[in-house]
Amino acid sequence: MKLFSISKAVHVPKFKVAEHFSEVIEVDAPKNMVYSLSQQHNMKCSPTVKRGDRVLVNQVIGVGENNSVVPVYSSVSGTVKQITTKTDLLGNKVDVVLVENDGLYEKQEREVFSYSTLSMDELREKVKALGLIETQNLSNRKRGMQLSFKDTAKNILINAQESGLYGQVDSYLYEKEKQDFLRGIDLLKSLYKDAQIVVLSTSDADSVIGFTELLKNSGVSLISKIPTQFYHDMNLAARDVFGDFAMKDTMVIDAFLLPAVARGLMDQRLTHYQLLLINGGAVKNPGIYKVMSGTTLDLVMEKAGVENPFRIVAGNILSGDAVFTTDSPINRGIREVLFLNENEVSIDEEMNCIKCGRCADVCPMGLQPYELNQLVIVRDFDEFFKKRGGMCVECGRCSYVCPSKRHLLQSFKTAKKVKR
Ligand code: SF4
Ligand code: SF4
Numbered sequence: 561m562k563l564f565s566i567s568k569a570v571h572v573p574k575f576k577v578a579e580h581f582s583e584v585i586e587v588d589a590p591k592n593m594v595y596s597l598s599q600q601h602n603m604k605c606s607p608t609v610k611r612g613d614r615v616l617v618n619q620v621i622g623v624g625e626n627n628s629v630v631p632v633y634s635s636v637s638g639t640v641k642q643i644t645t646k647t648d649l650l651g652n653k654v655d656v657v658l659v660e661n662d663g664l665y666e667k668q669e670r671e672v673f674s675y676s677t678l679s680m681d682e683l684r685e686k687v688k689a690l691g692l693i694e695t696q697n698l699s700n701r702k703r704g705m706q707l708s709f710k711d712t713a714k715n716i717l718i719n720a721q722e723s724g725l726y727g728q729v730d731s732y733l734y735e736k737e738k739q740d741f742l743r744g745i746d747l748l749k750s751l752y753k754d755a756q757i758v759v760l761s762t763s764d765a766d767s768v769i770g771f772t773e774l775l776k777n778s779g780v781s782l783i784s785k786i787p788t789q790f791y792h793d794m795n796l797a798a799r800d801v802f803g804d805f806a807m808k809d810t811m812v813i814d815a816f817l818l819p820a821v822a823r824g825l826m827d828q829r830l831t832h833y834q835l836l837l838i839n840g841g842a843v844k845n846p847g848i849y850k851v852m853s854g855t856t857l858d859l860v861m862e863k864a865g866v867e868n869p870f871r872i873v874a875g876n877i878l879s880g881d882a883v884f885t886t887d888s889p890i891n892r893g894i895r896e897v898l899f900l901n902e903n904e905v906s907i908d909e910e911m912n913c914i915k916c917g918r919c920a921d922v923c924p925m926g927l928q929p930y931e932l933n934q935l936v937i938v939r940d941f942d943e944f945f946k947k948r949g950g951m952c953v954e955c956g957r958c959s960y961v962c963p964s965k966r967h968l969l970q971s972f973k974t975a976k977k978v979k980r
Pocket of ligand 1: 919922923924925926927929951952953954955956957958959968969972
């Protein structure tokens with residue numbers, strides 16, 4: 561097992577122009593599948609299978625211990641080899657189910673239902689049963705998709721914004737998943753008849769042209785620039801688009817999961833793959849990779865021709881997490897993995913804070929990152945939360961601008977974990 565440093569935050573020396581990728585490279589499912597039963601801190605599943613069991617595609621192999629946790633499915637047919645503990649990409653100990661893939665892909669049939677006859681509670685249960693994790697609302701990161709579906713909504717924001725300094729994967733939506741994306745919009749229209757629906761895209765020309773074309777007869781409007789320029793936090797985005805800061809009448813749907821919701825509710829089909837942007841200077845074949853759940857990162861690296869990365873970052877470069885190990889399954893909800901070479905990462909040591917205040921200037925939540933950082937260093941977590949440290953939406957802007965290369969965001973993530 562090759563280990564990478566997690567002791568240092570990644571600071572980016574310069575911005576680069578985001579590339580657009582529309583080609584999708586498929587990674588074959590391996591013989592040995594590794595399914596993580598963990599979804600986020602304190603949110604895990606218990607195994608529903610045991611060693612020696614035969615499992616089928618669509619079979620539940622883990623069920624959640626609380627309502628925000630979605631089930632884990634087998635994406636292949638085969639035999640359960642072991643249920644054990646492993647270190648995940650981000651260095652957390654997680655329970656995993658190891659399945660030997662028999663290559664037959666025998667399926668367990670799924671119950672047939674008509675979503676239009678379901679109550680809202682039943683519908684939420686069906687969405688939850690799709691096993692999808694969304695990550696876009698950073699104030700409530702990595703939650704089960706069912707939580708998005710409110711009883712009523714006047715406004716619906718379909719968020720297709722991508723932070724990617726290293727590339728956009730949204731073209732996949734208007735090129736490859738076009739049909740199911742539009743079916744997803746129809747589904748929302750039928751569930752929320754009078755709601756105003758808006759797609760939020762990135763502002764670069766390719767995305768605007770792609771989504772404009774896609775949405776032209778859908779009755780849905782497109783918005784690609786919002787005043788906050790801070791689209792990671794959905795409360796702020798919703799305030800800018802609909803003027804509904806409290807999110808009372810607004811719900812936000814992750815655009816990248818909408819096609820899977822459409823397939824799941826309209827055709828009873830599960831989506832067993834996730835799309836990953838693989839990029840960075842250490843990658844020979846950067847692009848969008850379609851990866852079956854249960855696949856370990858090292859196999860994707862092999863396919864992408866990754867050579868001697870200096871740092872690996874899961875999630876976008878400003879706010880992502882350093883990858884700890886690569887022979888683990890890709891955590892659900894991760895949409896981007898960057899393999900950086902030495903000159904893409906600033907290797908300057910952390911220096912003392914010079915109280916320049918730049919971090920506070922760029923913080924969209926109006927926090928004082930230098931002060932919060934000091935509190936984490938002295939482990940005064942009570943004061944950290946009193947000073948609203950828990951409001952940090954983990955955008956990474958403070959770390960990016962800090963001339964002293966302070967590991968600000970990373971320290972806040974640590975503090976929030978301690979609290980949890
Ligand atoms: S990461 Fe930094 S800039 Fe972003 S919200 Fe948190 S404290 Fe503010
Ligand atoms: S940007 Fe860095 S050096 Fe400046 S006040 Fe913030 S933590 Fe201190």
